[in-house]
Amino acid sequence: MPSTPPTRDPMQSLLDAARQAGDGLPPVDKWHPDYCGEMDMVIKRDGSWWHEGTRITRDRLVRLFSTILRKDDDGIHYLVTPVEKIGIEVEVAPFIATRVDVVGEGKDQSLVFTTNVGDLAEAGQDHPITVEVDEETGEPTPLVRVRGKLDALMARPVFYELAERAVEHEGVMGVWSGGEFYPLGAV
Known part of the structure; x- marks a missing residue:
């Protein structure tokens, strides 16, 4: 057999x-x-x-x-x-993060982003997540580093998915990936 x-x-x-x-x-x-x-x-x-x-x-x-x-x-x-x-x-970033997959959970989870050109980036030290907020409109611009100094702007559904997974840490809402905490906004 x-x-x-x-x-x-x-x-x-x-x-x-x-x-x-x-x-x-x-x-x-x-x-x-x-x-x-x-x-x-x-x-x-x-x-x-x-x-x-x-x-x-x-x-x-x-x-x-x-x-x-x-x-x-x-x-x-x-x-x-x-x-x-x-x-x-x-205009903003050369790539769009069109998908995020979650491997694991809690502080041990990893967030893997897929871009519109097929790149993969696991958020962590080499691929940090940042959220810039427009001072006038309050609109967030969520980014993830893809390679070198090149970022991907997160598509709205991807950012919403992160927001749904956000946890509070030291008075800030954010997500864990690769052992790092990435703030998404104030509590």
């Missing part, structure tokens, strides 16, 4: 994939080409990519561009190759 292979926990597989995220991407942080100017490219708040006023609708092209994107210490986003560095505009 043939033996059946042991089944692997799908959530553990997701966590393992998130921990290997970035493997195989171009080493844009190691490339230091000359600055070549600006390109009329914009990544809008909704995660859509636009070139010269026209939306880029080919997902594979967006994914390709996303792999050579870098944000430098000057706060500017660049498309970087070994021979070129071109500035582009990013």
Whole structure:
């Protein structure tokens, strides 16, 4: 009688994939080409990519561009190759966190975010969660670091899911991931 292979926990597989995220991407942080100017490219708040006023609708092209994107210490986003560095505009964040999966629970849980371009990021020291609040409107802008200095804006349902999981810690509501507590707002 043939033996059946042991089944692997799908959530553990997701966590393992998130921990290997970035493997195989171009080493844009190691490339230091000359600055070549600006390109009329914009990544809008909704995660859509636009070139010269026209939306880029080919997902594979967006994914390709996303792999050579870098944000430098000057706060500017660049498309970087070994021979070129071109500035582009990013309205809020270059990616959208379209999904969050929870592995474990309580202080031991891990939150794994999936972006609109297929990146995975396990919130923790290397992938912190931040929530910026507009002083005038009070509207939150929830972000998770994906790679380098590149963030993903959490889609509203993703942020609502985090808010539902929020717990109080030292007078602040937030979530745990990777042994770190991330404030989402005051109690």
